[in-house]
Amino acid sequence: MGAHAMEQEQDQLCFAGTVITGQQKGRTIGFPTANLDCCAEWLDTGVYGVTVELGQQRFCAMMNVGIRPTFNLCPKPIAEVHLFDFSADIYGEQLNVQVWFKVREEIKFSSVESLIDRLKEDEAFVKQQFSRMGKYG
Numbered sequence: 001m002g003a004h005a006m007e008q009e010q011d012q013l014c015f016a017g018t019v020i021t022g023q024q025k026g027r028t029i030g031f032p033t034a035n036l037d038c039c040a041e042w043l044d045t046g047v048y049g050v051t052v053e054l055g056q057q058r059f060c061a062m063m064n065v066g067i068r069p070t071f072n073l074c075p076k077p078i079a080e081v082h083l084f085d086f087s088a089d090i091y092g093e094q095l096n097v098q099v100w101f102k103v104r105e106e107i108k109f110s111s112v113e114s115l116i117d118r119l120k121e122d123e124a125f126v127k128q129q130f131s132r133m134g135k136y137g
């Protein structure tokens with residue numbers, strides 16, 4: 001695990017992590033994520049609106065912190081980020097993440113289809129919030 005910085009910046013939590021290979025579940029349901037190799041146990045589990053710096057570029061995104069209960073995959077919380085309007089291979093790249101707001105708690109869905117429907121709602125909500133903040137659109 002690499003070195004990771006965590007700091008508070010004007011009421012936004014900031015941290016960095018390197019993108020690692022995950023189980024590819026997000027990709028199979030239309031929400032590819034960048035899994036970060038940072039210890040996510042210090043963040044409350046749930047879905048967040050975040051911005052991500054990758055090199056000189058900044059992206060709006062949503063992040064899940066948790067154990068992915070619908071898939072029963074993780075014994076301990078991980079941070080995974082879905083960057084909006086983005087599709088590239090970024091394994092091994094460092095992402096600098098700034099947390100802006102919490103969307104909801106992490107929950108276990110009765111089906112993958114229910115999860116996908118909720119992720120679509122979450123994405124629309126996060127984009128709307130960032131648009132209101134002048135950060136998206």
